[in-house]
Amino acid sequence: MTETGGRLLGGRYRLTGVLGRGGMGTVWRAEDEMLGRTVAVKELRMHDGVDEQDRHRLVVRTLREAKATARIRHTAAVTVFDVVEEDDRPWIVMELVGGRSLAEVIKEDGPLPPVRAAEIALEVLGVLCEAHELGILHRDVKPSNVLIGDDGRVVLTDFGIASVEGDTSVTSTGMLVGAPSYISPERARGQKPGPPADLWSLGGTLYAMVEGRPPYDRGSALATLTAVMTEPLAPPVCAGRLLTPLIEGLLEKDPALRVDAAAARAVLRRVVAEGTVRAESTTEVAAIPKPAPSRRTLLAVAAVLVVAVLVAGALMWQPWKKKGGGGSADAAKTPAVASAPAAPGSAAASPAASTAPSTAPSAAQSPTPAPTPSQLTGYREVHSSQGFTVKVPDWLKDEGIKGAQHIFRANGSTLIVEWTGAPGQSALADWEGSDREGKKNFPGYQSLGTRALTYRSWANAADWEWTYDKNGTRVHSLNRGFVTGKYGYAIYWTSPEASWSGADLVQARQVSFDSFQPAP
Template sequence: MTETDGRLLGRRYRLTGVLGRGGMGTVWRAEDEMLGRVVAVKELRMQEGVDEADRHRLIARTLREAKATARIRHAAAVTVFDVVEEDGRPWIVMELVGGRSLAEVIKEDGPLAPARAAEIALEVLGVLCEAHELGILHRDVKPSNVLVDDDGRVVLTDFGIASVEGDTSITSTGMLVGAPSYISPERAKGQKPGPPADLWSLGGTLYAMTEGKPPYDRGSALATLTAVMTEDLEPPVNAGPLLRPVIEGLLEKDPATRMDAGRARAMLRRVAAEATTRAEATTVVAAAAVPSAAPGAPVAPAGGDAARRRWLLVAAAVALVVALVVGAVLWPKGDGDEGKPTGAAAPVGSGQVTPSPTPPAQGQDQQQSPAPTSTVTATATVTATATQTQTQTQPGQTPAAQTPPAAPAGYQSQRGTQGFAVSVPDALKPQPASKTQQAYRGNGVSLIIDWTTTPGPSALKDWEEADAAGPANFRGYQSLGTRPAPFRGWTNSADWEWTYDKDGVRMHALNRGFVTGKYGYAIYWIAPDAVWNSPEQVQARQASFDSFQPAP
């Protein structure tokens, strides 16, 4: 027992054992005798001979960690309960997170599978984005600062060297802090870092998860930092084809071209969902081999919600054998959603950006699960259709009215009341048209083509404004980013992608807006997030893009 074991701190926190030690202090296990709960207490310890200036700096740094962490509201952030000042130094009282650090997991269990690495990275990315919104940079993202709880929860810890925007309590000492392998090139060069520096560190952490070692590790700090700044990345051979571009994008040396958080989130979600889709497909194949009592009898696996699991089986089975298609909604004017604000939704480039969602028809089954975004090559039939339509449209031109091209098998050629033409999956049926939109719905998903005769000058700007308003218009809104999307010669075009919650189901949406000349259009898809990335759904989206012909 040390001189601190058993000590009662702040007249309520009884120190009962050491959880870990570091160069800056000790983390204790403690009992909160007032509330009867176990907590973690971080003690700041100083070396002998520390002068008053350094003492002040270290205390201020510890208090800054407490303030920074306490401001972040995210499941992957440690909750700070209290700060107690004793012996002239602060003690931070936090929730106790069980389990192991990610560094320990990698060392003891070996490299992680890409899907699990993506799941962990998504949690870390979430708390980083929350911190960045508050003007906080973590500056020390690395495997040893990521905890994996016994129940699978992921927590990013140690904001001790975090940089808080507007905080002038700490003056720079010129000392570079952080683990060399996870320090971004701009920080290694002494430049002022921004959020991309944390994303670099996340990329390095992802690399360590799949490869079992940090990137650019050269043995010494100086050699490693030199490699970070000057050497090419050794390819992550275990990451797989979906996760590898995420790692390489996050470890782009130039922060201006480094993968941003929205794109990283979308791609990580795809990696995580691939494993889920494969597991569901395996379940369906196994379930199909079990005879039912009667044709069409529902399957109810033991120990779960029968209706939800039955939908899962049906959805995955359809994806395997009959082309389950995704639909999407471009919201018509005036349609509200469960009390959400209504507004005049308009195609990208129209200058009108207040969205009001039109949900899929009530009573139709939907599935909730993480999902990806992706662009998957369509079938040869769809590719042929794309080639045909590509030759019909030149930049800045409005194509003349034409007979719609032959639809691929399983699709129907539709001409909307406005005069446009598009190939639509057979499962989606046309709905009554309004003055500005035509909808096609079926199987719980929808496709809507919206149009305007007064398009605005910038599709991307309109979508950026709509994206910013997303949290006010959608429950559980999660942006997957806006981006330019040059579309068959129409350069004033952009994509807006996001997910949100609808009746307990996670939904996924993609809105492609573009201006053809005298018209602005939006091809807008929405579907349950769980099935967004099936090849059939991707083909359905691509077929609508490839076959679309504007009105003359």
């Protein structure tokens, strides 16, 4: 034991060993003798040369860390149990997260696959968004401050230099704190940072995860900060087609042009979702041998994939542009669709939309344009008693109107057109709420993303896409919410996952979107 080891704090926390040391603190393993659990205790340590002013600043910083962390409610935030004041200094009692730091994982195991990197980044982004809503900036997001638990849990630690809105008690020194490689350009220039500064640091952390090194590292703090402010980013080579533009967007030097949290969440979710689909399809292929495709088939598939990737990439970039277009900032300015989450297993959902960009119903799923009305065969135009019209395939049975929904069903597929005369403020925001409640309302819910879009002439529109389990079958849903003026609508498709990408269903969805005419 050291001179502090074995010490009892606050009459209940017995220090049993050192977990780690930093420049200003030591983290101890301790036993809570009152509740019989193992905890972590962060001790503030100061050398003898620290004057009273610096001592006060460090105490305030430590207390602020405890206060800031305790306010955040997220699985990726460490739970603060207690603060004990002894020896005229605070000791923070926290939950003990067993595992390694992300920096250790990268150093010991090498760069992470893009899907795992996206999973970790999603958790870090989630806790950052919770903090930002409380007016808290972390200001030191980096791999060494991200813990990967033995159970796979991701935890963002060390809010010790967090900036709390309205609290200037620790900003008077003018010190630039944080790791140079992960400090945003605006902070490096001495400008007042906002949430985009934390997103820059997240982008740097994401870069380090897939490349195995930070985006900027020139050997010294000054050289590194100069590079952050002035030098172009070395493009990532291992991030893949989705993470590469996201990382570049997060590491945009101008915070006004930097990718925002909603767009980042969208792409990260898509990377995770596509990784899950690939894993499942690989398992299926391994279990069920299939005939080898012919050379002509391989060429055709390759051509389709190239076009689909190019189109999908262009679509996903649009929501990130903050000047013009159908981004979320524009969508929030006009009345949007009122919404409520659908009940588990039901075919109904309300006209609204969510946070992550989903695949556009036609472009990303079919590289060929939808047929014009004159080319259509096998479709009929439905004139609803509610005043709208829509073309539906002949094989869909019209089940009529139930409540505020016109329902069509057949062969396991459902098309619902829903309406409201009292749309809310934002289609995107409504879908975001529905997406957050997805796991509560749909068994086996897996979000495939949401995005704001300009749907024909209606700028206040958004898509929400997901899969779930229904009566033992995996089904796929896409819900497009939009406002046409005084009415809000949702065009909502659900089909078995196995047939979702079939040519007939891809065309049917696109025809419904292209042909829809709202009530006057």
